[in-house]
Amino acid sequence: MPDSVDLQPDVEDVLQEEAPDTTTVPVCVVESKSPLRVQQLPRKGGATFTRTLTETPTRLLTADHRRASAKLRALGLDAPVAYSFNRASAQDLSTMSELPGLETETVTATVELWARAVTGTTRVSVTAETWAEGE
Structure with a gap:
């Protein structure tokens, strides 16, 4: 009897898995002796x-947590x-x-913000800015 042919593809082929990248090395910077750019x-x-x-x-x-600041x-x-x-x-x-x-008061905390009038009514204007989330 001839060898049977397997018609089921391999799972790795179906998922289009890539070979593991073994050239990376985990690094933890404890001390830097050169300038770091932070923005x-x-x-x-x-x-x-x-x-x-x-x-x-x-x-x-x-x-x-995405709010950068709020101006009141x-x-x-x-x-x-x-x-x-x-x-x-x-x-x-x-x-x-x-x-x-x-x-104007600038609030950089990312917490809730509550307000009220001392007596009667008052109006409060709010301008809030959020950080970029990456693209």
Whole structure:
């Protein structure tokens, strides 16, 4: 009886696997004796908006590790800001940081941002920039 022919292709051929690259060596740089070039990632996106706030804390920004910075500007009266909504931050006016009216504050933390009006209403303008994610 003649040898049977295997009509099933090899799995490696179907998956188009490449041969393992054995020329790389893992390296861990502990100390550098030459100059290193470091550059900041470009900013490729962002958002702009203006909110009218009351005395109830309002979340302006969610936590986002891709956010490079956010610029805040109170367009009227002072606007207190906080990084989280809990008893130690946005729920108590005395624990919030004051954003003076018509001044710009740059926030580089990637945490939530809450704000409210001290009395009545106030408007807050936000300009946020995000890092590039690679292409």
